[in-house]
Structure formats: structure tokens, C-alpha cells
Amino acid sequence: MSLSLSPALVEFVTERHLATLVTLRADGSPHAVPVGFTIADGVVRVITRSGSAKVRHALRGGRALVSQVDGRRWVTFEGVARVLHDAASVAAAEAAYAARYRVPEPRADRVVLEIVVDRVLCSKGLRE
Secondary structure, eight states, X not given: OOOOOOHHXXXXXXXXXXXXXXXXXXXXXXXXXXXXXXXXXXXXXXXEETTSHXXXXXXXXXXXXXXXXXXXEEEEEEEEEEEEOOHHHHHXXXXXXXXXXXXXXXXXXXXXXXXXXXXXXXXXXXXX
């Protein structure tokens, strides 16, 4: 999917807000946790540790979503989840995270949970 975000939406997802990441447990129930995220080229990226529940859920395959809310403004990015372990992908995700939030603490077990976005839902003011 070619993802085209409005200028207002681009601005919203570069502001410093936390979001909620939802992955699915083995029984199909939702697992929701607060995260920082970045988005570029139609892919949401969340840096995390390799043993986290969200990573275990994503490694089983399937969909995930991330939602950011601030007052009446909100956006949800949804798509297929995957996990990347390679150093280049982790470094790029860390750099993007540092630009939006802060430089993350070093971790040897860091991975990147990616959501390849195929659906975007947002409040009316962010569509234009």
C-alpha cells in the first residue's frame, strides 16, 4: 500500500506522544501496551526487547495496530506485524526513535517490531 498522510497527520505523528500497541495473544485476545513509535514509508516501528510479549505475539504472524490519541485528535495504523533482528534495522529504528522521543538506552537484546500499514483510521481534522 502506498501510504499518503496529510500534512496535519504527519505533524501529529512527529509530536512527542505515546501510543497504544495492540497485538494478539495465542488465544486471540488483545494485548495492549503503551509504546513510543515512529512511522516512515508506510511502516510503523517500535523498538523493544526480544523477549517481550509483543514480540512473541508478532512472531506468530498476524496483524497489529498502534493508536495515538491527543484530545480530539487520534490515529490508528493497522497492518501485518513482523520482527526484525538485524543490526541495520535496529540502528535505523533507534535513530528514528531518538529523533521523535529521546536517545534510547543501549540494549543488546533490542529488536524492531514493524507494522506494514495497510489501514489508517483518523479523526476528521487529520485527514485533510
